[in-house]
Structures are given as structure tokens and as C-alpha cells.
Amino acid sequence: MRRAALLAVLVAFCSSCGDDTPTSPSSTPTNATERFDDIINVRESKFFPFSVGSSGTVTINLASLSPVNRPGAVNATMEIGWGKAIKDDSGTVIGCDLARVTQTTPALAAQLSDTLAPASDYCANIADVGGLRESVNFSMRISHP
Amino acid sequence: MTRDSGFVPRHARDALRLSKGGTRDWSRWLVAAVGAAVILAGCGSDNTPTTPSNPSGTVKENWSSVVAPGGASTRSFTVNSAGNIVVTLTAGPTVGLGVGLPRTSGGGCRLGVSVNASAATTPQISTQADAGQYCVQVFDLGTLTDPIGFALTIEHQ
Numbered sequence: 127m128r129r130a131a132l133l134a135v136l137v138a139f140c141s142s143c144g145d146d147t148p149t150s151p152s153s154t155p156t157n158a159t160e161r162f163d164d165i166i167n168v169r170e171s172k173f174f175p176f177s178v179g180s181s182g183t184v185t186i187n188l189a190s191l192s193p194v195n196r197p198g199a200v201n202a203t204m205e206i207g208w209g210k211a212i213k214d215d216s217g218t219v220i221g222c223d224l225a226r227v228t229q230t231t232p233a234l235a236a237q238l239s240d241t242l243a244p245a246s247d248y249c250a251n252i253a254d255v256g257g258l259r260e261s262v263n264f265s266m267r268i269s270h271p
Numbered sequence: 272m273t274r275d276s277g278f279v280p281r282h283a284r285d286a287l288r289l290s291k292g293g294t295r296d297w298s299r300w301l302v303a304a305v306g307a308a309v310i311l312a313g314c315g316s317d318n319t320p321t322t323p324s325n326p327s328g329t330v331k332e333n334w335s336s337v338v339a340p341g342g343a344s345t346r347s348f349t350v351n352s353a354g355n356i357v358v359t360l361t362a363g364p365t366v367g368l369g370v371g372l373p374r375t376s377g378g379g380c381r382l383g384v385s386v387n388a389s390a391a392t393t394p395q396i397s398t399q400a401d402a403g404q405y406c407v408q409v410f411d412l413g414t415l416t417d418p419i420g421f422a423l424t425i426e427h428q
Contacts, residue, residue: 159403161375187401190371190381197343197410199369199385232383234356234370234400265372265381267403 157182162250162266165194166204171253173222174268175211181243182271184208185236186250190265202257205229206238206266211247222249229255242270328352328428334407335422338366343410345380346425347373350402354428358396358407360388363421367410368395372403380406387412390421400427 162174178184186208191200207227211219230237242248250268328351336344350356360368369385388395409421 161372163375163381185401190383192371192382197369197382197408198367199371199382234372234383234398234405235353236401263381265383267372267401 157185157269157271159267159269162252162264162268164264165261166252166254166258166264167261168258169254169256171205171251173249173251174266175219175222175247175249176268176270177247178242178245178270180245180271182241184240184242184248184268184270186238187234187236187267187269188230188232188252188264189234189267190263191232192263194261194263199232200258200260200262201231202259202262203229203231203255204257204264205251205253205255207251208238208240208242209249209251211249213247219247219249222251224251227251227253236267236269245271328354329426330428332425332427333422334425335362335420336409337418337420338363338409338411338415339418340415341411341413343367343379343408344421345373345378345406345408347380347404347406348425348427349404350400350427352428353399353401355426356396356398356400356405357394357426358423359392359394359426360390360409360421360423361392362390363409363423364415364419365389365412366415366421367408367412368423369408369410370396370398370400371406371408373406380408382408402428 160176164172166172186206188204188206191202193200205227207224209222209224212221212223214220226240228238250266252264332348334346338344356370358370366388367385368388369382371380371382374381384396384398386395407425
């Protein structure tokens with residue numbers, strides 16, 4: 127009887143130690159975030175090349191449009207997008223072959239999200255589609271694998 | 272002289288039997304107690320105290336400073352997870368108030384959201400934001416003639 131009671135107590139103790147159950151390892155890749163800050167003029171476009179090391183999700187955020195010579199923000203509609211980087215024979219990126227675009231005003235959360243595959247050289251693009259009345263500073267964030 | 276005859280009185284034999292039985296009982300309980308202690312020691316991670324967390328995960332920062340005529344004052348902060356950034360100008364003159372990304376060099380703030388704000392108890396800016404580095408900026412709208420103080424609160428994840 128005593129042995130049975132002792133065994134029952136030990137089992138009860140052991141059963142309370144169950145929180146150390148191993149979890150499945152996460153395979154979510156870590157994204158890098160890059161900033162693309164520049165000035166864009168009326169009816170102009172600019173691109174920013176970036177390399178994707180593995181397939182995954184890219185997010186693009188037009189975070190800011192601001193006047194060049196005074197404080198404040200400009201709430202103009204711009205076109206942002208991503209595509210494949212176009213290279214010349216020497217490997218220099220000379221253009222951006224757009225695959226997806228969207229029109230948006232600045233915000234602090236990503237406006238564009240897509241899965242990029244395969245790993246390659248891509249580009250983020252910003253273009254004035256008639257919303258600008260003056261040259262502005264812009265800030266974009268590109269988060270990619 | 273006395274002689275050891277090997278005779279042990281009955282009450283002494285009973286006492287000896289009880290004593291031996293008691294020793295065996297104590298040793299069993301000692302083994303059980305040590306075993307239980309070892310097992311319980313392995314359960315310690317469940318009881319590790321953790322830092323109390325804010326259930327909503329919201330961080331509130333207070334900032335007071337001075338804005339000069341034609342100038343701007345900027346403060347940076349970090350959003351740890353996606354959520355709302357809420358800014359309330361609680362004291363000061365009517366100014367430009369904005370939230371954006373810190374400049375990558377040279378200081379300052381590239382605004383994504385901007386309003387003309389007067390001091391109030393209700394937020395002047397509430398905007399969704401991804402995790403990352405941000406800044407809030409107070410700037411003169413061209414109305415100030417002297418440096419003047421202001422106070423605001425920033426709430427974010």
C-alpha cells in the first residue's frame with residue numbers, strides 16, 4: 127500500500143512538470159528593412175534596387191512625402207511598386223521592370239505586400255502620377271527576406 | 272561478577288523491535304522525501320517570476336520641449352509591434368504636429384502624417400503603424416514670435 131501511495135505521489139509530481147514540451151522550430155525567415163530616401167520631382171519616378179536572398183514576403187511602405195524647404199507633410203497620391211532589376215552587361219542596375227504597382231498616399235503601415243520568388247535582384251519604385259505640385263522629399267521602407 | 276546468559280527480558284525485546292521497525296519507517300520516508308525534492312526541483316521553471324507586462328502592450332511617453340519661431344522640435348521613439356500611434360498635444364500654442372520616420376542622417380523627421388494642432392485632451396493624430404523607428408515633430412506654422420513651450424503624449428505599441 128505504501129509503495130503504491132508513494133508511486134502515485136511521484137506520478138502526480140511528474141505530471142506537473144509538463145510545461146517544457148518542446149515546440150516545433152520556427153522556419154520564418156527574418157526580414158531586413160531598407161530605407162529609400164530621396165527627392166522626387168513632378169512627373170518623375172525613382173527606383174531602389176535590393177537583393178532577395180530567399181523566397182519570402184516583401185512589404186513596401188511609402189511612409190513620408192514632405193516639402194523640401196519647410197516642415198510638414200504632403201498628402202499626395204503616388205504610385206509605388208516593385209519589379210525585377212534590369213542590369214547592363216557590367217551588372218549595373220539601370221532600370222526597374224515593374225511587376226506590381228499601387229497608388230497610395232503616405233502612411234506608416236505598408237501599402238504593398240507580395241511574395242517574391244525566386245531569390246534574385248529586385249527593385250522598389252516610386253512615381254508621381256499627377257499628384258505632386260512641387261518637388262518633395264520621400265521616404266520608403268522596403269522589408270524583404 | 273555477572274555472567275552474560277543471553278537472556279533478554281520481554282519488555283526489552285519489544286522496545287528493540289519497535290526501535291528497528293521505526294528506523295525502517297523513517298528511512299522509507301526519508302527516501303521518499305528526497306525523491307520528491309529532486310522531482311520538485313525539476314519543476315522550478317514554471318515558477319520563474321516574469322516581469323509584469325502591460326496587457327494591452329501600449330507604451331505612453333510624455334514629452335515637453337520648446338519650439339522656436341520658424342523651427343521644429345523632434346523626438347524619436349520605437350514601435351515594437353504594429354498598432355496605432357496616438358499623439359495628443361496637451362499644452363502649447365497652435366503648431367504643426369506630425370509623425371514620420373527619423374531622417375537617416377542629420378537628425379529631423381520625415382513626416383508621413385501632419386496636422387495643425389491646438390492643445391486639447393483628445394488626440395490630434397491617430398494612425399496605424401508597422402513596427403519600427405518613428406518620430407514626432409512639432410513645428411512652427413509661421414505664427415510664433417518667441418520660443419514657446421509645449422507638452423504632448425505619444426501612445427504606441
